[in-house]
Amino acid sequence: MKTFIITGASKGLGSAIAKQCLRTGDRCILISRTIDPAFEVLASSSDSKLSFIPTDLKETEKLSSLVKGILTEVDEKSDLYFINNAGIIDPIKPIGNLGQECLESSMKVNFMAPIVLTDEFIKQTSDSDRKKVVVNISSGAAKNPYHGWAAYCSTKAGLEMFTRVAGLEQDKVPFPVCLISFSPGVMDTEMQGTIRSADEHDFVDRDKFQDYKEKGMLRSPELVASTLLQLLEGEDLENGKFYDIKDLL
Template sequence: MNVFIITGASKGLGEATAQLLLKENNELILIARNENEELVRHAKEAGVSLRFLNEDLSNHNKIPGMVKSIIGSINKEKAESVFFINNAGMVDPIKPAGKSDPELMTKSIHLNLLTPMLITNEFLKLTGDWDCKKVIVNISSGAANRPIYGWNTYGTTKAGVDMFTKSVGHEQGTATNPATIISFSPGIMDTDMQGTIRQADKEDFTNVEVFKNYHEKGELRSPGFVAQKMLDLIRSDGMENGRVYDIKEFV
């Protein structure tokens, strides 16, 4: 039995990943603020075990208890592999420093950075004696590597995620039953997040026309394409622990 736990699973890359996994005999635990009824229906039709957990992952106080409940529900003896994909994220606030709403900045930091850190910490603590394949995937962004006007909060959180991934990967090198942790940068995809970006005010996000052109010229990759490349990677045996991977390496 292969278990996949995916946050932000109701849309975008999370939904696309779940759709692909429904074609196989996997156990899916999906986490999002809203349930995706289409995924639930497809799972029933395919006879695949799927559970939806309705959670606001920006509420960091709930994270340890949520992970404990999830891990406690998995049959340790039957699990051949467990994958935890930290996909949930938000690009807001799209504002230069000095103009951002403090509450929105805090929510973004909690969801994009603190939540995957807490999930990883709890997951490793609870599965330390599990000798099956264990993989944690943190979704990164090209914004982690270069400053983009108006994306100071988003880019900072993604840079933090990448450093956390590298650090934990290094630490797992001495673990008795190590997990593999990677960051995966999916590039520009045709998702709701891209819609949010295109609606930004040019004074707040000077590259807004560039992103509008990506959409108009059909240069956005489909979430399904990216999800397949990510799954091919994480189910392989050649991953480097703590590495940041980019979709450009696989296209």
């Protein structure tokens, strides 16, 4: 049995992953502010077990108890896949115009939430001898600077290094968690819509991203979800590694 715990599951990649897992009968625990009613229909038709936990990831002080509550629900023999998918692109502004409130939201959702959830997941499953995988959804922005994306690039870069350190550490423990970063590339999601609507003075590469949409260069979330799930099926995941979808297609 497999259990998938997915943040940001209400739309985009998180939704696509959840729907594919439900179709194959896997257990899904979805963490987001809202839920798509289609999930319940899929779960019923495929006899899958579905749980939805309404959560605002900016409330990081609640995440420790969230993980504890999740783990009390899952079968002790179930393989566990924790997918930190939730993320926000805002603020798209050059440095000097970020604003503390928007910057703090970016830091909490893109960085603090996934590392707190991962820290608690590792701590609370440390004596559990089963397959345990954490996937931190990354981005090319973790490795490359973009004008106007200081918050997004910085938080993704921080999460990338956190994943590498955690993978290094986990290779030395008796019952390790395997942690990977996964970069989905450019997808046809609401985040891309936000990017295309940014002010060109705030984001100088806006026209390039508009071209991606107009020329049909955006991958569907369904394709990306399928590629990730195929990767997770393998037994040779390298702990701490950055996996880029371009190398998997």
